[in-house]
Amino acid sequence: MSENIYTRKMGEEYDIVFRQCVSLNTELHKLVPLAKQMHLLSSNAVSSAARAGTEGDAFRVLTQDIQLLGDEVSHCISDTQKVINEIVTLASHLARSFSSYIIYLDLLNHLDEKTMKTSPKYFESGQKNVVDDIRDNNNKLSRCLGTLSNLLSPVSTLVKKGEYLAVCSSVEAASAGEHGVSFEAVATMLRELVGQLGTQSTRQSSLLRDLSDAMEKQQQNQRNLMYAR
Amino acid sequence: MRVEHLFNKNTHSWMVMGRDDDRRKEVIDTNQYLIQHNGRGILLDPGGVENFAVVAAEFSKHFDLADVEAVFASHQDPDVISSLSLWIQTNPNLIVYVPKIWVSFITHFGVKLENIRPIPDEGGFITLGGHDLEVVPAHYLHSPGNFSLYDPQAKIFFSGDIGAALLPEDYTDLFVTDFSEHTKSMEYFHRRWMPSNAAKMRWIAEVRKRDVEMLCPQHGAIFKGEDIENFLTWFENLDVGSGWSSVR
Numbered sequence A: 001m002s003e004n005i006y007t008r009k010m011g012e013e014y015d016i017v018f019r020q021c022v023s024l025n026t027e028l029h030k031l032v033p034l035a036k037q038m039h040l041l042s043s044n045a046v047s048s049a050a051r052a053g054t055e056g057d058a059f060r061v062l063t064q065d066i067q068l069l070g071d072e073v074s075h076c077i078s079d080t081q082k083v084i085n086e087i088v089t090l091a092s093h094l095a096r097s098f099s100s101y102i103i104y105l106d107l108l109n110h111l112d113e114k115t116m117k118t119s120p121k122y123f124e125s126g127q128k129n130v131v132d133d134i135r136d137n138n139n140k141l142s143r144c145l146g147t148l149s150n151l152l153s154p155v156s157t158l159v160k161k162g163e164y165l166a167v168c169s170s171v172e173a174a175s176a177g178e179h180g181v182s183f184e185a186v187a188t189m190l191r192e193l194v195g196q197l198g199t200q201s202t203r204q205s206s207l208l209r210d211l212s213d214a215m216e217k218q219q220q221n222q223r224n225l226m227y228a229r
Numbered sequence B: 001m002r003v004e005h006l007f008n009k010n011t012h013s014w015m016v017m018g019r020d021d022d023r024r025k026e027v028i029d030t031n032q033y034l035i036q037h038n039g040r041g042i043l044l045d046p047g048g049v050e051n052f053a054v055v056a057a058e059f060s061k062h063f064d065l066a067d068v069e070a071v072f073a074s075h076q077d078p079d080v081i082s083s084l085s086l087w088i089q090t091n092p093n094l095i096v097y098v099p100k101i102w103v104s105f106i107t108h109f110g111v112k113l114e115n116i117r118p119i120p121d122e123g124g125f126i127t128l129g130g131h132d133l134e135v136v137p138a139h140y141l142h143s144p145g146n147f148s149l150y151d152p153q154a155k156i157f158f159s160g161d162i163g164a165a166l167l168p169e170d171y172t173d174l175f176v177t178d179f180s181e182h183t184k185s186m187e188y189f190h191r192r193w194m195p196s197n198a199a200k201m202r203w204i205a206e207v208r209k210r211d212v213e214m215l216c217p218q219h220g221a222i223f224k225g226e227d228i229e230n231f232l233t234w235f236e237n238l239d240v241g242s243g244w245s246s247v248r
Helices: A003-029 A030-052 A052-111 A119-152 A157-177 A178-227 B049-059 B084-090 B101-110 B179-193 B197-208 B224-238 B243-248
Strands: B004-011 B011-016 B031-036 B040-044 B066-073 B094-101 B116-119 B122-126 B131-137 B147-152 B156-160 B214-217
Touching: A003 A030, A003 A052, A003 A178, A030 A052, A052 A119, A052 A157, A052 A178, A052 B049, A052 B084, A052 B116, A119 A178, A119 B084, A157 A178, B004 B214, B011 B049, B031 B049, B040 B122, B066 B122, B084 B101, B084 B116, B084 B243, B094 B101, B094 B131, B131 B197, B147 B197, B179 B224, B179 B243, B214 B224
Parallel strands: B040 B066, B066 B094, B094 B116, B156 B214
Antiparallel strands: B004 B011, B011 B031, B031 B040, B122 B131, B131 B147, B147 B156
8 A cells, every 4th residue: 555545544544533532522521410410419318318317217328328429420520531631632632743744744755865955864853753752642542542441441330339229219218108208309310310321331432442443543554654664 | 936045145145935836825925034154044934834845845955954053933923933843843952033922822833942032022132153133123013022133244134024915926026026016915915914003113213224135024025225215115104004994
């Protein structure tokens, strides 16, 4: 395959990687209101347990578990936000470095060694710096994607835990009769929130898989381009 | 593409590069200048990312660009210096002289602070291979942080966007050939881009204090001989900051 085709393919891959990073960023930002709702749910659980008075011992135990779950979800969301911000920045650096790489290719094509007073090595060192930047940012991006994947993997466990807590809350609310009415509302809200978390986490995992695939292709093209030169 | 020596005596020279016919038509044509003294070089307004490859390739035929130690940016516009990060990637020790007020803006072009030498508002001198080049304030012409550069040895005054002309495509001369005709290509640019008559008058007075044989803008043709005074008089009488009314 010619250098030009690899270059064009690499440009397309960078485009795809950048767009996928932005999509993942958008999806992950949707988790932020969810973290706030989890916090609200914890407060509701506390007040519902208090309203149940002496009948609310089981609710208080469940409330503690709901609070712990809320904290875990919040931490997970806040950690993913930091990593995704870094991922978007790295993807944008990569796209910029690749533009510079193309400009250097253009420059090297313009050079006429017979008439030059400047050694081509002078420009090749510039191009090498750009290639080093690309490699460096690529490695960082791969590492960040690994970190993000690790951060997102416990979400499915958290969802199961939340579903289990919702069932327990409903059972306890039903057995407490009229004292359990407001805690049943807590159970319903918990079910909805973990449902949303589950749906969003499935979508994010799928986007992350696509992004990792695109990164692999782009890195393969980069290697091919280097060999082609 | 034209590359010509404007001055060449002993170890001191000025080169200009302009009229890039191969550029995309939506990209404004720019003049790039290279001053050499005792084997050291400085680029004046080296241009945007769009023409970096051409500028570097053309100048490299005439000078070892490894000896270019600095870049002077008259102001912050993309056609003036958006290529900076590419020049610095090629030479990480490159010094970049920019108006002080634009430092934190110019870093958006991917330039690190260690390469930047901010020029104070009052101007000063840049020393190249033991030769002093004078940096003359030209604020508000058009940028609020803007400088011209005067070389007393070559008697060349680099004016940045002042004196710029949006030339017709078939104009290939590097110099102004018919001043009266040339004003047609300058008038709208100066009315629209230059915001201050007071700044204009101060700058004209500064130019007149100096012995100038060539006045070199970043766009369009170069003024020499009596066309320098023709330009200063024309500019003096032009009501700048008024171009917007014609597009309302």
